[in-house]
Every structure is written in structure tokens, then in C-alpha cells.
Amino acid sequence: MKQVLQNLKNGETELVNIPTPAVKPGFLLIQSETSVVSAGTERMLVDFGKSNYIQKARQQPEKVKQVIDKVKTDGLQPTINAVKTKLDQPIPLGYSNAGRVIAVGKGVTQFKVGDRVVSNGSHAEIVTVPENLCTKIPEGVSSEAAAFTVIGSIGLQGIRLTEPTLGETVVVTGLGLIGLLTVQLLRAHGCKVIASDFDQKKVELAKSFGVDAVNAGNGLNIVDYVMSKTNGRGADAVIITASTKSSDPVSQAAQMSRKRGRIILVGVTGLELNRSEFYEKELSFQVSCSYGPGRYDVNYEEKGQDYPISFVRWTEQRNFEAILDMMSERKLNVEPLITHQFEFEEAIMAYNTLTEDKTAIGIVLNYPEKDFSSADSSTVTLQLNDIRPTREQPVVGVIGAGNYTNQTLLPAMSGLNIFNKTIVSSGGTNGVHVGKRFNFIKASTNADDVFSDEQINSVIITTRHNSHAYYVKKSLEAKKHVFVEKPLCLTRDELEEIKAIDHEQLIMVGFNRRFSPHTQQIKKLLETTSKPKAMVMTVNAGMIPADHWTQDIEVGGGRVIGEACHFIDLLRYLTDSPIKTVQAISLSDPSEEGLEDKVTIQLSFEDGSIGTVHYFANGHKSFPKERLDVFVGGKILELDNFKTLTGYGWSNFNKFKTKSQDKGHAKGIEAFFSGVYSGKAPIPLNEIYEVTEATFDAVDQLRG
Structure with a gap:
């Protein structure tokens, strides 16, 4: 299928082929019939994309401040790379669409296959939209008129x-x-x-x-x-x-x-x-905020939790209904507003008209009639390249094409002797963009394309946390090595299910900080003493909105399971001793009940060492994000944000610096593929299980 995308880096508007998106629970899969170009919003996006870096900065001064803050913490070059990567990521254009339902996700109750609907779907032949952002089109209202609804x-x-x-x-x-x-x-x-x-x-x-x-x-x-x-x-x-x-x-x-x-x-x-x-x-x-109450509310839009009509009469979905009723009653006439019509294949001409003709008002895109009713391998998979791996190369399938994959993981894999075969993303757009950037052979919206491919022997999982356990199990059952970005899983039951699988393949969790050159230097120095260690890990985590998916216990697992696990693993690695006890307490704030982002986790180890993880979201951005202090045998090691390691009292060590922040991402993924070659696990499996269980111990105490 095809979709209109805007590149904010070079200003290009493109009509590209992407795989048919997957239909998720609570979502509809809609075949587009008509969509309307928003002369205001979309012209602004296109003009922004065509502007130079200085013009972009002037238009978004708040983003400039974020960039400056990132330079202070991460260094100049990593920040430049992150900004360029972010701008290079294409944005789907469009948000006012009319079409016909061709599939419904689990839990959808208001719609069925064949319904004519409006949605805030983008300019694409197939769109996937949450149930609460769709409304049925009344009889007598054309798709052309209905497309103006949103x-x-x-x-x-x-x-x-x-x-x-x-x-x-x-x-x-x-x-x-x-x-x-x-x-x-x-x-x-x-x-x-x-x-x-x-x-x-x-x-x-x-x-x-x-x-x-x-x-x-x-x-x-x-x-x-x-x-x-x-x-x-x-x-x-x-x-x-x-x-x-x-x-x-x-x-x-x-x-x-x-x-x-x-x-x-x-x-x-x-x-x-x-x-x-x-x-x-x-x-x-x-x-005024967009379409009405419910806009940008994850519970309403993505989880389908409607507001009671007795308390919120007009939600965004009910506003859609009202507009369609006005059209049905001939009280809203959109026909005179249509100044231009284009076939979808001519979408680029439509956007040229948008930018060149300032008198353009209603620009309508009409879609061809195609049969997308039964998605098969030819529609969910797109061939990007035609290259074959050499015999000795690990063949890789990646599930997840978000920011971490695009900005951190795949750049770290670029210099390795591996073969990128298939990348999977639920929407298809990111998978195609990232797949082209890193020379993948295929982009898909179906993860089974990875598991069923006998050529693929290594799977990288970077999806939302609630899918990690499922994909880990599927990888092992398919006899494939698996690298999963933390956490391994969200529950003890999931952990036991993974443990129960008899496998020879590697499991590695992305505990990258143990692979940082700073961590390796600390480890080397600590090996010169047998004294127990006292370690204090302070994480200035920063605020994340309460409705962000990482804060959702069922989706992200909360921030202790989702991120603080990194630092439990780091202390476990530095002691090289099993965790003996775990104690966790959180800051008491009734207004933020349920959030696990201001906590202290106290660990004791069998060799007598102790460690404390302070994971705080209530600090200030000007303070370093991550700081580690190690006290041992009359000496101290101080690690500042994985950029500078300073020694106090060490006869043979004073200071170790790297040009920029190095949290070990590149060395971690390199270690995984070295393990694929050698068969030796970069992180002992018992340590992965132990750290995961310690994280569960902590959240059990926090949740009472």
C-alpha cells in the first residue's frame, strides 16, 4: 500500500510504499476512499520541513533549549546525531479520512467489517485507527463530504x-x-x-x-x-x-x-x-484543543475508555457524529469548499498546489478501488533490497522500529559483520524508513515473518515492554538467539514461562551499562581488592507524564521494572556476587499515587557488599542524569554520567575520560553477536534471572 510522508529534515513530501499496518486490539483497519488535505496544519508542516536549521530553531525555541540541555549531559556529537535522526524520521500527513472497515481488532464493539466510517487516519490507502476516533457515516452522506468531518x-x-x-x-x-x-x-x-x-x-x-x-x-x-x-x-x-x-x-x-x-x-x-x-x-x-474532550488522552483514544455521556456530553467522537448529522440534514455544505481534487497517485501534485496556491481551500484526495480485504504476505511485507548473506554472518530480524532502534541500537550494529534481513513495525512506516536506512532486505508488519524465516538465527526485540516475554518465548521456540531491550518480562509468571523453555540459544537483555568502558575500568580496579563495597547509584531520571505508556503497569511495567533494572544489574555486575536481600521504599506523595519514579532500592550481596539505587524523577535537568560512587577499602571511585571516572586514594589510577557519554550500547550489542559466534553468553543467564527477580521484589514492596 501507499502513504504520504513528510521528511522534516530535507523538506521532501513523498508517496511511498509501505506494508499494510497490523490491526491492534481496540483499533480498526480502514481502506481509504477519500481524505482531505488540511490547508493550515499540513501547509505549516511542509513549510517547516523546507526551512533550514536556523529557521527551524527559530520556530521551535523550546526544542532548542532541550537540545542545549542534551549537549550538557550527553555531549555535542551524540546530540547532533540524535537531532539529525529525529528530523530524518518521516511524519505521516493527514488527519481527516473516510473509508470502509476491512478488519476490527480484539475488543472493538461499535464497528464491523464493511462499515463506512470517518476517522483521523492519515493519507494512506490503509489506516489503522482507535475505535474512539472513528464514527459511522450516515446514509445519504458521500465519502467525499464525510472526509471533512474531522x-x-x-x-x-x-x-x-x-x-x-x-x-x-x-x-x-x-x-x-x-x-x-x-x-x-x-x-x-x-x-x-x-x-x-x-x-x-x-x-x-x-x-x-x-x-x-x-x-x-x-x-x-x-x-x-x-x-x-x-x-x-x-x-x-x-x-x-x-x-x-x-x-x-x-x-x-x-x-x-x-x-x-x-x-x-x-x-x-x-x-x-x-x-x-x-x-x-x-x-x-x-x-481550543483539537477535536474535543478525549484528544491526547491515552485511556480514551488508545484504550477505548469513553467518558460517561452524563458528565461529558461532547467527546471528540460525539463531535464527529454531530458534524455528520449536520451534513445529513443539509445544514453543513462542504461542496463549495472543494477547490481541487486529485487521484491519490497524484498526491505530490496536491501538495505542490498546497504550497504554491495560497487560495487553495479544500484539497481532496480520491483513492483507487483495490482489494485489501484479506492481508497476506504480499501486503504485509515489502522487499527493500536484494542482497544475500555470507555463510558466516548472523542473520538478524528486528521487531520494533522506534527511536531506540533507529537512534541507538542499529547505529551500534552498523560496523558489525551481521546481515540485516527483516525489520517489523506495527504501522509499517517506521519499519520502511529504518529498514532503508540500515539496508534491511524486508520490512513487515507481521512478526511471524521473523519467526518463520529459517534463515534468521538472531532476533532483536525493541517493542513496548508488555510484548517482550511473548516475543522472547516465540524466538526461543523458533530456535533463534534473542536480544531483548530491557526488561526481560513484566511478571513472575512470564519469567517462569521463559525459564521453562528448553533451549540452547542465547538470551541477552540490553543491560548495556555493564559494557561501558567506564564500568570496565571500575571492574578492573575493584578486582585488586577483596574488601566489601558500598555503592550509591543516583539516577536523576526526569519526569515522564503519568499517562505515558512506561508508567502504565500493564504496558510498561512502571519505571522500576522498565528502567531501574539497569542499575540493579550494574551493581550486581560490579560486586560479582549474588543479591542477598532487596528493600525498596518510595517517596510518599498522595497526588502521585501509583507512580514508581521516586524510589530508593537497597541491595545487600552475599560477599558483604551493599548497594543503593536512588531513582528520582523529581530532580532538575541541570544535574547529571546518572552518577555512581563506590566506597571500598579506604578508596573511592566516582563516575559522572558515564563521561568521567575519578579515583580517590588509588595509587595507580586518577582519572578516566571519554570524549562523550558512553553507556555501553555499542559494546553490549557487539558482545551479543560475539556470543552468537562463540556460543558463550555475554551475560550469564542466572544473573539475568536474578536481576529480574530482584526488580520484582522491589516493586512488590512498593505496591504493598
Whole structure:
């Protein structure tokens, strides 16, 4: 299948072949019939991609600050590489789509195969979308009209925040696609609508909908015009749907509003507010968030947890329904808004029109009729190259194509004598992009393509944590070596199932820090003394939102299982002694109940050593992220962020530095493939199991 992608690094808009995406639980698989290009949002993305690095930085100053912080902690070159890799990752374009359901995931109850639906799916022949971001198309509404639904719901959400009443005067500033939909919806609400734009064609369109529309570029003072039309009282509400860097639309909205009027920002403007303009009239100002309640809520969108209608009448899905009802009742007319139509194969021409023709409003893409109803190997797998491995090379299958795979793991594998055969990603887009970058032969959306391939003897797993155990077991059952990015699994039952598999193949968890040159130097120095060690590992982990998947116990396992396991393994490696006891306590904060990201884990070892892991998310970015202090026999070793190791009291050691931060990723993956060649495990399997069990001991205590 084909999809439209935008590269933010070089500015290219491409129509590329990708495998058909997999349908996940709670999701639909939809064959597209029509989609609409958003003249505002998508033009902005395309223009951003075409800008140079300095222009990009000026447009996103908050990102620049993040880059500066990363340079301080990780070093210049790793930061440059990370930024380039991030910008090079393609972004799917589009979010207003109409099509037909060809498959439903487990747990879907509202839809069945064959239903005509709208969704916020991208410009692609096949899209996979969560159930709550889809709505059935009523009889009598064409797919062409229905494809405007999601864009229309953005304007509707702005209206909902305005809370207009019959007869009120509402001003709409900006008559792009969303603005022209908004004025029609306001008219249906029984409002008097005044609208303005600098494009006379759009002004005339608004007038055709019964709106009092004016051209603000003809020397007209829009504030005076609105005041004259409201008998000097001012507008009851102003909805800003314009896109500009200027703060003028907000200032004008304040000036033309009545006392205690409402101003809603749906578009994008500057936000340099004049306090006196708002203070004297006691104006309210609010920014509207996309399609409505539920947007960006993982529980609502990805997990399908709807808000009770008695408490949240209008969710984003119910806003979709309302737009479609308006179309069905002929109260919302999108036909005059269609300025251009293209066949999907001509999508690049459509985007050239978007950037070159500033008068373009509704650009519609029409998709060819194809039979995607039964996905088979020819649709879920895409051939990228035609190279054959040599006999001595390990043949690799990678499951997962996210940031870690793209930015860290595969670059570390690049210099090794291995053969990259198949890369799997659920959506297909990342798999194709990463697969091309690192010379994979195939990209797929079906992990069975890895397990059933007799040529592949080594599997790399970098998916979300709740799938690790399943893929580890499948790899071992298929007689393949397996490298799994931490953690090994999320539960004791999963651990026992893995232990029960009789296998000769290697299992390695990505405990990379034990392979860092700094760790190796510490290990070498500690081997010169038999004294017990006291170790303090301080991790300035940084805040992650409570709704992030890593914080979800069922998906990510929480941050102790998901990340703190690294540091338990590091201390276990440095002592070279089995863990004897584990004690864990967490910071008590009722407002953050359930979060496991401010904890202290105390370990004792059979050789008499002790170790403490302070894993804290409540620190500051300016402090080093990872710091290790080792006290032993009257001497101290201090490791600062895996960049500088300093010795105190050591007769033959003072300091060890690396040019940039080195957490051992490259040496770790190299050790895995050396083990594939030699048959010797880089990390003893008993230590992997022991560290995993110690992590479970810690979370059992934290969870009570």
C-alpha cells in the first residue's frame, strides 16, 4: 500500500510504499476512499520541513533549549546525531479520512467489517485507527463530504467552548477551511456571524453561506466594523481560526468584544496579550484543543475508555457524529469548499498546489478501488533490497522500529559483520524508513515473518515492554538467539514461562551499562581488592507524564521494572556476587499515587557488599542524569554520567575520560553477536534471572 510522508529534515513530501499496518486490539483497519488535505496544519508542516536549521530553531525555541540541555549531559556529537535522526524520521500527513472497515481488532464493539466510517487516519490507502476516533457515516452522506468531518470538528470544538446562545453575535477571524466550516455551524446555532479574511474569494464564499463577511485588507478597520454592527456593544464572542505569527488577531478580538465577552483561539497566532484590553472588559480567553474532550488522552483514544455521556456530553467522537448529522440534514455544505481534487497517485501534485496556491481551500484526495480485504504476505511485507548473506554472518530480524532502534541500537550494529534481513513495525512506516536506512532486505508488519524465516538465527526485540516475554518465548521456540531491550518480562509468571523453555540459544537483555568502558575500568580496579563495597547509584531520571505508556503497569511495567533494572544489574555486575536481600521504599506523595519514579532500592550481596539505587524523577535537568560512587577499602571511585571516572586514594589510577557519554550500547550489542559466534553468553543467564527477580521484589514492596 501507499502513504504520504513528510521528511522534516530535507523538506521532501513523498508517496511511498509501505506494508499494510497490523490491526491492534481496540483499533480498526480502514481502506481509504477519500481524505482531505488540511490547508493550515499540513501547509505549516511542509513549510517547516523546507526551512533550514536556523529557521527551524527559530520556530521551535523550546526544542532548542532541550537540545542545549542534551549537549550538557550527553555531549555535542551524540546530540547532533540524535537531532539529525529525529528530523530524518518521516511524519505521516493527514488527519481527516473516510473509508470502509476491512478488519476490527480484539475488543472493538461499535464497528464491523464493511462499515463506512470517518476517522483521523492519515493519507494512506490503509489506516489503522482507535475505535474512539472513528464514527459511522450516515446514509445519504458521500465519502467525499464525510472526509471533512474531522476538520469540521475542530471548528465545532471551538464553538462548544464559546457556548453561544440564540441570537448572539460571534466574529470569526480567518476564513480558511476551518473558518468556513465554523461560520456555517454558527449559523446553524442561530448566531449572527461576522467574518473577516484578507482573501476576497474566501470572503465571497462566506457570504454565500449567509454570513456578514468582509475583507480586512481593503483598509477596513474590523474593530470599528464590528462595533457598528452591534450598536456599539461589541461581539458576544470571537473565534480566531487564522494562522499567523502576529498577535494582532487576539488584540483586535479583545477590542471588538463586549464586556465579559469570550475569545476562543482555534488557529495559531502570536500570544503577546495586552493586559489592559482584557482587564477592563473582564474578557475570558481560551485555547481550543483539537477535536474535543478525549484528544491526547491515552485511556480514551488508545484504550477505548469513553467518558460517561452524563458528565461529558461532547467527546471528540460525539463531535464527529454531530458534524455528520449536520451534513445529513443539509445544514453543513462542504461542496463549495472543494477547490481541487486529485487521484491519490497524484498526491505530490496536491501538495505542490498546497504550497504554491495560497487560495487553495479544500484539497481532496480520491483513492483507487483495490482489494485489501484479506492481508497476506504480499501486503504485509515489502522487499527493500536484494542482497544475500555470507555463510558466516548472523542473520538478524528486528521487531520494533522506534527511536531506540533507529537512534541507538542499529547505529551500534552498523560496523558489525551481521546481515540485516527483516525489520517489523506495527504501522509499517517506521519499519520502511529504518529498514532503508540500515539496508534491511524486508520490512513487515507481521512478526511471524521473523519467526518463520529459517534463515534468521538472531532476533532483536525493541517493542513496548508488555510484548517482550511473548516475543522472547516465540524466538526461543523458533530456535533463534534473542536480544531483548530491557526488561526481560513484566511478571513472575512470564519469567517462569521463559525459564521453562528448553533451549540452547542465547538470551541477552540490553543491560548495556555493564559494557561501558567506564564500568570496565571500575571492574578492573575493584578486582585488586577483596574488601566489601558500598555503592550509591543516583539516577536523576526526569519526569515522564503519568499517562505515558512506561508508567502504565500493564504496558510498561512502571519505571522500576522498565528502567531501574539497569542499575540493579550494574551493581550486581560490579560486586560479582549474588543479591542477598532487596528493600525498596518510595517517596510518599498522595497526588502521585501509583507512580514508581521516586524510589530508593537497597541491595545487600552475599560477599558483604551493599548497594543503593536512588531513582528520582523529581530532580532538575541541570544535574547529571546518572552518577555512581563506590566506597571500598579506604578508596573511592566516582563516575559522572558515564563521561568521567575519578579515583580517590588509588595509587595507580586518577582519572578516566571519554570524549562523550558512553553507556555501553555499542559494546553490549557487539558482545551479543560475539556470543552468537562463540556460543558463550555475554551475560550469564542466572544473573539475568536474578536481576529480574530482584526488580520484582522491589516493586512488590512498593505496591504493598
